[in-house]
Amino acid sequence: MPLGRLGALLLLAPTLLLMLLIFVGPIGWFLSAALGELGSLSEIWEEAVATLGSRTILAAILNTNWIAFLVTLVVLALGYPLAYALTRAKGLAFTAILVCILLPYFTSVIVRTYAWMVLLGRNGLINQALLGLGVIQQPLELMYNRTGVIIGMTYVLLPYMILTLYSAMKAVDPRLLQAAEGMGASPFEVFRKVFFPLTLHGVVAGALIVFILGVGFFITPALMGGPGDIMIAMLIEREIELTQNWPVAALMTLVLLAVTLSLYAVYHRFSAERPGLAA
Amino acid sequence: MPRDSGPATTPAILLEGLTKRYGAETVVADVNLDIAPGEFLTLLGPSGSGKTTTLSMLAGFVLPDAGRVVLAGRDVSKAPPRARGLGMVFQNYAIFPHLDVFENVAFPLRVQRKPQKEVETRVWDALQMVKLTGFEKRYARQLSGGQQQRVALARAIVAHPPVVLMDEPLGALDKNLRYHMQVEIKEIQRRLGTTMVYVTHDQEEALTMSDRIAIMNHGRIAQLGPPREVYEKPENAFVARFLGEANLLAAKPAAGGAVTAKGAPLEAGSGALGAEGGFLFVRPEKVTLSAGAAPAGPNRLSGTIRHASFLGNVVRYAVELGEPEPLLVDAANAAGAAIFGPGETVTASWDAGDCRLLAG
Amino acid sequence: MSGLILPRRTLLAAGLAMPFVKTAAAQAGEVIIRNPGGVYDDVMRKYVYDPFTQATGIKVTAVAATAAKLLAMFRANNVELDVIDAGDSILEQLRRQNALAPLDYGNWRWTKPDDIPAEVRLPTRAANMLYGSVLAYSKEAFPDGRHPKSWAEFWDATKFPGPRSLADMATGNPYLEFALLADGVPKDKLYPIDIDRAFRAMGRIRPQIRKFWDTGALSAQMMADKEVVLAGLWNGRVQVLMDRGAPLGIEWNENMIEVQAVGIFKDAKNVAGGQKLIDFMLQPEAQAGYCRDLTYGPTNKQAFALLPAEQLTRMPGSPASADKGFYKNIAWWEDNRDRVNRQWSRWILG
Numbered sequence: 004m005p006l007g008r009l010g011a012l013l014l015l016a017p018t019l020l021l022m023l024l025i026f027v028g029p030i031g032w033f034l035s036a037a038l039g040e041l042g043s044l045s046e047i048w049e050e051a052v053a054t055l056g057s058r059t060i061l062a063a064i065l066n067t068n069w070i071a072f073l074v075t076l077v078v079l080a081l082g083y084p085l086a087y088a089l090t091r092a093k094g095l096a097f098t099a100i101l102v103c104i105l106l107p108y109f110t111s112v113i114v115r116t117y118a119w120m121v122l123l124g125r126n127g128l129i130n131q132a133l134l135g136l137g138v139i140q141q142p143l144e145l146m147y148n149r150t151g152v153i154i155g156m157t158y159v160l161l162p163y164m165i166l167t168l169y170s171a172m173k174a175v176d177p178r179l180l181q182a183a184e185g186m187g188a189s190p191f192e193v194f195r196k197v198f199f200p201l202t203l204h205g206v207v208a209g210a211l212i213v214f215i216l217g218v219g220f221f222i223t224p225a226l227m228g229g230p231g232d233i234m235i236a237m238l239i240e241r242e243i244e245l246t247q248n249w250p251v252a253a254l255m256t257l258v259l260l261a262v263t264l265s266l267y268a269v270y271h272r273f274s275a276e277r278p279g280l281a282a
Numbered sequence: 283m284p285r286d287s288g289p290a291t292t293p294a295i296l297l298e299g300l301t302k303r304y305g306a307e308t309v310v311a312d313v314n315l316d317i318a319p320g321e322f323l324t325l326l327g328p329s330g331s332g333k334t335t336t337l338s339m340l341a342g343f344v345l346p347d348a349g350r351v352v353l354a355g356r357d358v359s360k361a362p363p364r365a366r367g368l369g370m371v372f373q374n375y376a377i378f379p380h381l382d383v384f385e386n387v388a389f390p391l392r393v394q395r396k397p398q399k400e401v402e403t404r405v406w407d408a409l410q411m412v413k414l415t416g417f418e419k420r421y422a423r424q425l426s427g428g429q430q431q432r433v434a435l436a437r438a439i440v441a442h443p444p445v446v447l448m449d450e451p452l453g454a455l456d457k458n459l460r461y462h463m464q465v466e467i468k469e470i471q472r473r474l475g476t477t478m479v480y481v482t483h484d485q486e487e488a489l490t491m492s493d494r495i496a497i498m499n500h501g502r503i504a505q506l507g508p509p510r511e512v513y514e515k516p517e518n519a520f521v522a523r524f525l526g527e528a529n530l531l532a533a534k535p536a537a538g539g540a541v542t543a544k545g546a547p548l549e550a551g552s553g554a555l556g557a558e559g560g561f562l563f564v565r566p567e568k569v570t571l572s573a574g575a576a577p578a579g580p581n582r583l584s585g586t587i588r589h590a591s592f593l594g595n596v597v598r599y600a601v602e603l604g605e606p607e608p609l610l611v612d613a614a615n616a617a618g619a620a621i622f623g624p625g626e627t628v629t630a631s632w633d634a635g636d637c638r639l640l641a642g
Numbered sequence: 643m644s645g646l647i648l649p650r651r652t653l654l655a656a657g658l659a660m661p662f663v664k665t666a667a668a669q670a671g672e673v674i675i676r677n678p679g680g681v682y683d684d685v686m687r688k689y690v691y692d693p694f695t696q697a698t699g700i701k702v703t704a705v706a707a708t709a710a711k712l713l714a715m716f717r718a719n720n721v722e723l724d725v726i727d728a729g730d731s732i733l734e735q736l737r738r739q740n741a742l743a744p745l746d747y748g749n750w751r752w753t754k755p756d757d758i759p760a761e762v763r764l765p766t767r768a769a770n771m772l773y774g775s776v777l778a779y780s781k782e783a784f785p786d787g788r789h790p791k792s793w794a795e796f797w798d799a800t801k802f803p804g805p806r807s808l809a810d811m812a813t814g815n816p817y818l819e820f821a822l823l824a825d826g827v828p829k830d831k832l833y834p835i836d837i838d839r840a841f842r843a844m845g846r847i848r849p850q851i852r853k854f855w856d857t858g859a860l861s862a863q864m865m866a867d868k869e870v871v872l873a874g875l876w877n878g879r880v881q882v883l884m885d886r887g888a889p890l891g892i893e894w895n896e897n898m899i900e901v902q903a904v905g906i907f908k909d910a911k912n913v914a915g916g917q918k919l920i921d922f923m924l925q926p927e928a929q930a931g932y933c934r935d936l937t938y939g940p941t942n943k944q945a946f947a948l949l950p951a952e953q954l955t956r957m958p959g960s961p962a963s964a965d966k967g968f969y970k971n972i973a974w975w976e977d978n979r980d981r982v983n984r985q986w987s988r989w990i991l992g
Binding site: 176178179181182183184185186187188189192196197200201203 | 341342343362363364367368369370372374376378379380381389390392393394437441
């Protein structure tokens with residue numbers, strides 16, 4: 004119904020306009036102002052080739068995607084059972100789990116990082132305990148390396164995954180599970196053939212959110228990572244803060260944006276191709 | 283009826299003293315049932331009567347607090363649903379939204395790890411049987427309610443389970459479609475020789491389809507018997523009222539029989555009043571109306587027409603007898619049948635064999 | 643709290659667009675100053691801002707802003723503060739953008755301009771204190787004076803084993819100077835820095851680096867938690883820990899003196915008030931007060947007389963330590979930071 008669609012568009016127009024203004028506006032302004040500094044299109048092109056073709060940027064992009072990918076895997080592995088526990092919990096237990104999940108948002112990144120130091124440091128609680136128990140002879144390197152980045156990012160990103168999965172799991176009709184059981188499926192088969200597929204769109208959405216947010220991380224890797232754990236957003240931030248090199252920052256931002264948008268496109272395709280999934 | 287044929291075979295389903303309590307409330311109380319192979323048994327009752335809980339205990343979703351569930355001689359009271367090998371059709375169909383029609387129907391075979399070839403043949407057969415071939419690649423949300431119902435049915439029978447349970451399977455369909463499906467379900471059941479336990483709150487459906495009906499009330503079986511028997515010979519007022527329209531004339535014992543509240547003589551072929559009296563039960567379609575006041579005799583009461591409603595094949599009269607309740611009479615709209623108007627004096631009469639005395 | 647750069651929490655987008663101060667700057671009775679925040683702000687309020695308000699009736703409001711934000715503000719022609727109290731690299735960047743007003747030395751009342759050394763008394767900025775990047779060590783790992791006494795020894799992991807930390811590129815100024823000193827370049831031949839040589843030297847120490855620190859707080863925390871036993875960091879950060887009894891020490895040999903300075907936006911709403919605040923801040927009594935609490939070096943030579951001799955030895959740029967150190971050449975860094983940044987990225991990811 005073209006008229007109904009137009010009507011809906013008209014109703015949404017103020018919101019869309021506001022979103023455009025608030026979200027797209029600043030990025031557009033920044034990109035045009037920054038790239039404008041370079042002058043003509045051919046000059047922009049030259050700078051783009053030089054910046055994006057450099058080994059440094061390529062290494063940082065690879066690094067970024069790889070870290071975000073690992074974090075997504077870890078977050079998914081931890082988040083799925085936790086979200087499931089949340090769907091099963093009632094009353095006080097529910098509140099307790101929820102508070103634990105949302106705790107990262109009540110502390111500043113700085114406070115959190117010092118807490119990690121106390122816990123994960125060479126002389127931190129975990130190492131002290133393991134050394135004391137004789138499990139290890141040398142302290143484990145749990146921070147200021149890739150492990151630290153993954154621990155730190157997992158902690159911050161876990162809630163996005165859990166809350167996304169939670170709503171997907173809550174939407175699963177328990178009668179379908181019962182039906183599967185009644186048709187002879189074992190608990191594992193009920194999970195594998197019914198519950199998991201029905202929450203798959205939540206898994207994909209959660210993974211996508213985590214990955215996209217993860218790709219843009221710079222504080223946690225800077226605080227928890229080692230010398231080589233450089234992510235693209237850290238480079239962008241340095242170009243802005245240290246050298247005020249807006250054009251280069253803008254070009255790198257475009258790369259980040261391209262990665263994010265192409266992932267979103269993949270997700271969109273994925274969900275469109277599966278009519279069985281409630282859209 | 284299969285249960286009457288041949289020598290005593292092992293019952294397909296045996297429920298013994300089945301009881302379920304939720305807190306202080308007893309939802310199912312001491313239910314005993316003995317269902318023969320190939321029988322179509324319906325659990326009929328108002329909502330909250332315990333029929334669905336009984337079915338859930340049979341399926342294994344709910345474990346009984348007391349009593350046993352025995353399937354073909356095997357005690358499965360504590361077994362999980364998957365160990366019972368039953369087919370099921372659920373009230374909401376429970377079609378898996380992430381699987382197409384083919385995979386939905388194939389589901390019971392997949393969990394049994396049947397080879398692909400066999401799966402394909404059986405699914406095709408089942409879809410054939412429910413007349414849904416050509417829809418294999420559709421998803422639930424691309425199907426109408428009736429088609430979803432057929433998918434659920436095909437899925438329930440695809441693995442050829444000896445017993446199929448159905449929980450209000452036609453509740454969501456419109457009247458025409460429902461009638462159609464009733465016939466088809468019955469047809470399939472007969473063809474496969476499946477034992478069927480069917481839950482419904484719709485008496486017409488129960489009467490149409492069942493070999494026997496177990497009418498449930500407050501967690502107990504109020505009466506168990508073939509449709510005709512429970513319809514025509516209800517054992518209590520609840521069953522009489524629940525299955526269609528019924529006249530329950532207040533009656534009290536009198537020398538040599540019973541009389542109405544006003545003292546008119548009654549004669550019934552079966553049943554008995556309680557010490558305190560009770561009712562005379564007669565179905566509206568068993569009552570005959572004739573013009574003019576009644577000559578003396580049992581089961582002959584005069585009164586006046588209060589109103590008449592034209593229902594198509596039947597005209598329903600409410601006759602004022604001076605008793606506490608008016609008498610309902612269904613007269614066939616046959617050729618040449620007399621039509622009475624409000625205020626006319628009539629005589630209502632019925633045979634002793636068509637009525638029954640019930641204790642209060 | 644010297645803070646060449648702020649903790650890097652400020653979101654990029656927020657930093658660019660959001661006006662963060664009510665437009666109260668319009669009223670003549672208020673000066674708005676950017677400072678590094680935290681303890682620094684507390685100390686300055688005690689010795690400078692509150693006494694200044696008492697003396698003049700002009701209120702002082704402190705706000706936080708990164709270099710990028712200050713520059714964006716100027717570029718967007720939307721200057722919302724008057725005085726900038728920051729590492730001199732920020733002020734040098736602003737000077738190069740022609741964003742600063744000349745300081746009105748001729749009309750100073752509280753401070754005699756000649757008491758401030760000419761090297762740090764520039765037309766558009768004046769130093770309010772000096773801080774140093776020093777070699778800090780754990781006394782547990784290196785007791786009885788057997789610690790590294792030069793950057794060459796810091797670089798010697800065989801003789802002085804243990805994890806180390808140095809400044810990250812994110813601070814704006816990784817310690818290329820120390821790398822060159824370790825490689826044998828004399829103190830007075832450091833500038834212009836031979837970047838390639840410096841990175842080659844950095845590569846030799848890198849396996850020993852547990853983490854390059856990007857905030858002063860992190861550098862101190864790593865020493866306090868014994869994550870590292872050696873570090874190059876800001877003297878004030880170690881001093882605070884030592885004052886609390888941590889078993890740490892400072893080697894003043896080859897310390898790098900850096901400058902904290904103040905300047906005024908030329909488009910500020912209260913330039914006159916800003917001139918007065920700077921004049922007030924640089925007088926000996928005020929400097930002696932805040933430098934004592936922050937353990938940084940005063941720039942007003944009259945202030946040295948007001949400080950105990952024992953404390954002067956711990957102050958960068960003071961007569962006691964000045965000859966062991968060298969001044970960082972901020973102009974070189976402003977000219978070359980872009981190149982260093984690029985090279986750093988290549989080096990760290992290579």
